Amino acid sequence: MKPSAPLRRAFTLIELLVVIAIIAILIGLLLPAIQKVREAANRAACSNNLKQIGLAIHNYHDANKSLPYSRSDPGDTWAFLILPYLEQENLFNLWNRSQLSYYLQSADARLTPVKVYFCPTRRSPPGTPPSSSSGDDNNGTAGFHLPGALGDYACNAGSPIDPVTGLSTRLDYNPNNVTGTEIPANGPFWRRGVPMKFSAISDGLSNTLFIGEKHIPNYRFGQSPDTALYNGDHRNFARAGVGAPLTKGATATTTSLVFGSYHPAICQFVMGDGSVRSLSVAIDLTNLGRLANRNDNDIITVDF
Numbered sequence: 032m033k034p035s036a037p038l039r040r041a042f043t044l045i046e047l048l049v050v051i052a053i054i055a056i057l058i059g060l061l062l063p064a065i066q067k068v069r070e071a072a073n074r075a076a077c078s079n080n081l082k083q084i085g086l087a088i089h090n091y092h093d094a095n096k097s098l099p100y101s102r103s104d105p106g107d108t109w110a111f112l113i114l115p116y117l118e119q120e121n122l123f124n125l126w127n128r129s130q131l132s133y134y135l136q137s138a139d140a141r142l143t144p145v146k147v148y149f150c151p152t153r154r155s156p157p158g159t160p161p162s163s164s165s166g167d168d169n170n171g172t173a174g175f176h177l178p179g180a181l182g183d184y185a186c187n188a189g190s191p192i193d194p195v196t197g198l199s200t201r202l203d204y205n206p207n208n209v210t211g212t213e214i215p216a217n218g219p220f221w222r223r224g225v226p227m228k229f230s231a232i233s234d235g236l237s238n239t240l241f242i243g244e245k246h247i248p249n250y251r252f253g254q255s256p257d258t259a260l261y262n263g264d265h266r267n268f269a270r271a272g273v274g275a276p277l278t279k280g281a282t283a284t285t286t287s288l289v290f291g292s293y294h295p296a297i298c299q300f301v302m303g304d305g306s307v308r309s310l311s312v313a314i315d316l317t318n319l320g321r322l323a324n325r326n327d328n329d330i331i332t333v334d335f
Contacts, residue, residue, distance in 0.1 A: 070152060070294070070295070072151075073150070073151040073152040073294075074152065074294050074299070076150075076151050077150040077151065077152060077244070077292075077294070077299055078299055078307045078309075080147045080148070080149075080150065080184070081184070081242060081243075081299055081300065081301040081307045082301060082305065082307050083117060083147050084113070084117070084147065084184065084242050084301055085241060085242065085301035085302070085305040085306075085307070086116075086305055087113040087116035087117050088109075088113060088116075088241060088242070089305060090113075090116040091112065091113050091116055092228075092229060094116075096226075096228065097226035097227055097228050098219060098220065098226075098227045098228065098229070099112040099113055099186075099220070100112075100220065100221065100222060100223040100224075100227070101186050101188060101203040101220040101221055101222055101267070101268045102203070102222055102223070102263035102264075102265075102266070102267060102268070103131065103222070103223040103263045104222065104223075104263050104264055105132050105133055105134065105169065105262075105263055105264035106131040106132060106133060106223075106263045107126065107131075107133065107261055107263050108260065108261055108262065108263050108267045109186045109220060109267070110148060110182060110184070110260045110261060110267060111123070111126065111260075111261040114145070117145065117147055119145055122140070122143050122145070125137060125139050125140035125143070126140045127140075133177070133179070133259070133261065133262045133263060133264055134169050134175060134177055134264075140261075141161075141177060141178070141179040141180065141259065141261060141262075142161055142178065142179060142180055143180055144156035144159060144180040144181065144182075145180070145182075148180075148181075148182035148183060148184060148260060149181075149182065149183050150183040150184075150244060150292065150293065150294075152292070152293045152294055153183050153247070153281070153292075153293045154183070154252070156180075159181055159252075160181075160252070160253050161178035161179055161180060161181065161253065161259070162178045162179050162181060162253050162254075162257065162258050162259045162262075163178065163253040163254050167179055167258055167259045167262055167264075167265060169264065177259075178253075178259065179258075179259025179260065179261055179262050180259060180260055180261065181252075181253065181257055181258075181259065181260055182260035182267070183244055183245065183247065184242050184243065184244060184245060185242070185243060185244075185245035185267055185268050185269040185288070185290065186218075186219075186220035186241065186242055186267070186268045186269075187218040187219060187220060187239075187240040187241055187242065187243065187268070187269065187270070187271065187300075187323055188200075188202065188203035188216045188218040188220055188221060188268040188269065188270050188288075189216045189217035189218025189219075189270060189271075189272075189323050189324055189325065190217060190218070190270060190271060190272030190273070190274075190275070190319075190320035190321075190323045190324045190327075191270050191272060191273065191274035191275050191320075192272065192273050192274060192320065193214045193217060194320070194321075194324065194327045194329060195327075196214065198212065198213075198214045199214065199274075200214045200215065200216050200217055200270075201213045201214060201215060201216065202216065202266070202268075202270075202288075203216045203218070203220065203221045203222050203266070203268045204216055204221060204222055205221040205222050205223075205224050205225040206225055207224045207225055208222055208224065217323075217324045217325060217326065217327070218239075218240075218268075218270070218323055218324065218325055219231075219232055219239055219240075219241060219303060219325045220241075220268060223263075229303070231325065231326065232303055232325040232326065233325070233326040233328060234321075234324065234325055234326055234327065234328060234329075235303075235304075236302065236303030236304040237302055237303065237304040237306065238302070238303075238321075238322065238331060239302060239303040239322065239323075239324075239325050240271065240300045240302060240303075240322050240323050241300070241301050241302060241303050242300065242301045243269065243271075243290040243298060243299065243300035243301075244290060244291065244292035244293075244294075244298050244299055244300075245267075245269050245288075245289075245290055245291070246269070246277075246278040246283060246285065246287075246289050246290060246291030246292075247291075248281070248282065248283060248284060248285075248286065249281040249282060249293075250282075251286065255286065256286050256287075256288060266288050268288065269288045269289050269290045270288060270289065270323065271289065271290055271319050271320065271322070271323040272316055272317070272319050272320020272321075272323050272324070273316045273317065273320055274316075275287065275288075275289045275290075276289065276312075276316055276319070277289070277290050277291055277298045277310065277312040277314065277319065278290070278291030278298075278312070279291070279312045280293070280295075280312075281293045291312070294309075296311060296312055296313075297309040297310060297311060297312065298310050298312060310322075314333065315332075315333060318331050318332060318333045
């Protein structure tokens with residue numbers, strides 16, 4: 032008589048369900064931790080991008096004895112001017128300097144993205160589509176739409192309200208662009224025409240915002256205000272302070288020219304001295320305006 036085979040005990044349905052439930056709970060506990068680690072890495076990469084941009088601006092100032100202008104309408108922008116100082120001289124040389132207009136440049140000059148201009152929490156090249164027809168037409172002229180490479184950072188044109196007169200400042204306009212009682216921009220970057228030097232930043236480089244994450248609603252990629260980064264016909268600058276708060280997250284619906292990030296509760300900036308700072312999106316607007324203004328001589332009343 033053959034010995035009987037040993038009995039093999041199988042899992043019951045209830046036991047399987049318990050195991051599956053335990054695995055699901057563990058995954059649920061691990062996912063937030065994984066997402067937190069990923070965001071920390073992305074935030075560090077974004078900070079490094081801003082650090083590189085800040086150093087490039089300093090090198091530009093050393094070579095040219097002035098800051099890059101915010102834009103040349105309808106030519107190039109600050110982001111294009113500093114390309115040689117970001118190890119992107121080949122891309123910079125694609126621009127036909129005898130034809131200043133953005134709309135007369137080659138497709139390679141307009142469409143080539145640069146990795147350092149993208150916050151990885153938001154998106155990253157390659158594969159990022161260029162600007163769409165809603166943002167890069169020649170002053171609204173039909174048939175002139177020329178898409179361009181995008182970017183997640185904007186230069187600081189200052190605060191919307193002049194603290195001395197209480198009047199509204201005029202976008203990124205320099206003194207040659209304004210008339211009558213209009214007030215030129217009070218940030219460190221303005222339109223081509225009047226050079227801006229470090230010496231004009233009387234508040235101190237460490238107290239002045241230079242470049243920050245610009246607000247782009249997550250449903251408007253490639254559409255205004257997400258216009259081509261190298262196109263001076265449009266506004267790759269932003270303002271901050273009373274009337275221009277930091278936006279609170281990716282879904283904020285405003286399309287105004289303001290700063291805002293996809294990092295939880297903060298927005299990152301590189302200051303004039305090259306240091307990178309994270310500002311709370313709940314920062315007092317008066318203090319935010321003081322940081323945006325290059326020469327208000329007001330004391331910042333918060334440890335930012």
